[in-house]
Amino acid sequence: EDQVTQSPEALRLQEGESSSLNCSYTVSGLRGLFWYRQDPGKGPEFLFTLYSAGEEKEKERLKATLTKKESFLHITAPKPEDSATYLCAVSKLRGNTGKLIFGQGTTLQVKP
Amino acid sequence: GAVVSQHPSWVICKSGTSVKIECRSLDFQATTMFWYRQFPKQSLMLMATSNEGSKATYEQGVEKDKFLINHASLTLSTLTVTSAHPEDSSFYICSARLAGTYEQYFGPGTRLTVT
Numbered sequence: 001e002d003q004v005t006q007s008p009e010a011l012r013l014q015e016g017e018s019s020s021l022n023c024s025y026t027v028s029g030l031r032g033l034f035w036y037r038q039d040p041g042k043g044p045e046f047l048f049t050l051y052s053a054g055e056e057k058e059k060e061r062l063k064a065t066l067t068k069k070e071s072f073l074h075i076t077a078p079k080p081e082d083s084a085t086y087l088c089a090v091s092k093l094r095g096n097t098g099k100l101i102f103g104q105g106t107t108l109q110v111k112p
Numbered sequence: 113g114a115v116v117s118q119h120p121s122w123v124i125c126k127s128g129t130s131v132k133i134e135c136r137s138l139d140f141q142a143t144t145m146f147w148y149r150q151f152p153k154q155s156l157m158l159m160a161t162s163n164e165g166s167k168a169t170y171e172q173g174v175e176k177d178k179f180l181i182n183h184a185s186l187t188l189s190t191l192t193v194t195s196a197h198p199e200d201s202s203f204y205i206c207s208a209r210l211a212g213t214y215e216q217y218f219g220p221g222t223r224l225t226v227t
Contacts, residue, residue: 032214043205043218087155091214097144097169098214102155
C-alpha cells in the first residue's frame with residue numbers, strides 16, 4: 001500500500017538550533033516528492049520538488065534531499081518565522097493526473 | 113508566479129442549503145485542479161481531481177452528488193456542497209497543477225461552517 005510517513009510529529013527548536021525533518025515513503029514507482037509549508041488557517045505553500053535519488057534543493061535556511069526510501073528537510077539556524085507545519089507528499093508514476101499522497105506533517109516550533 | 117485564489121475565504125450557511133466555492137489560477141493555466149478537505153490538526157485529504165472540460169474523478173468514499181465539481185475553464189474550478197449538514201463543516205482547499213510539471217499550487221482555503 002502506498003504510504004508517506006513523517007517524523008517527528010512535532011519538533012521544538014531554539015532559534016539557531018539546526019535539525020532535520022524526515023519523510024519516509026513507500027510507493028510503487030515515484031514520480032516526484034514534494035515539500036510544502038503550511039501556516040495555521042492557510043493553504044500549503046510550495047517549497048521543493050525532488051525527482052530522483054541524490055537530488056538536493058535549497059532555499060534560504062531549508063535544504064531538501066532525496067534517497068530511494070526517504071527525504072529529509074534540513075533546517076539550518078532556524079528563526080521563529082520558520083515555525084509552521086511542514087508537509088511531505090509524493091506523486092506516483094502510474095496515472096497522469098499527478099495527484100499527491102500526503103504525510104501527516106511535522107509541526108515545527110522555533111522559540112526565540 | 114503560480115498564484116491560486118479561492119472565494120470565499122469563509123462562509124457560514126444553514127443546514128440544507130448549498131454553498132459554492134471558487135478556485136482560480138491567477139497567472140497560469142491549469143488543466144488539472146484538485147479539491148482537498150482538511151480537519152483540525154490533520155493532513156490534507158484529497159476529495160476529487162478536476163479536469164477541464166471533463167467530469168471530475170472522486171476519491172473513494174466521497175459522494176459525487178453531494179460535492180459537485182465543475183472545471184469550466186483552464187483557470188476556474190468550482191466545488192458546490194449541496195444540502196450541507198454540520199458534518200460538512202471543514203476547511204476546503206483547492207490546488208492547481210502547473211502545466212508541464214507535477215507541482216501543485218494551493219489556494220488559501222475556505223472555511224465552511226454549517227449551522
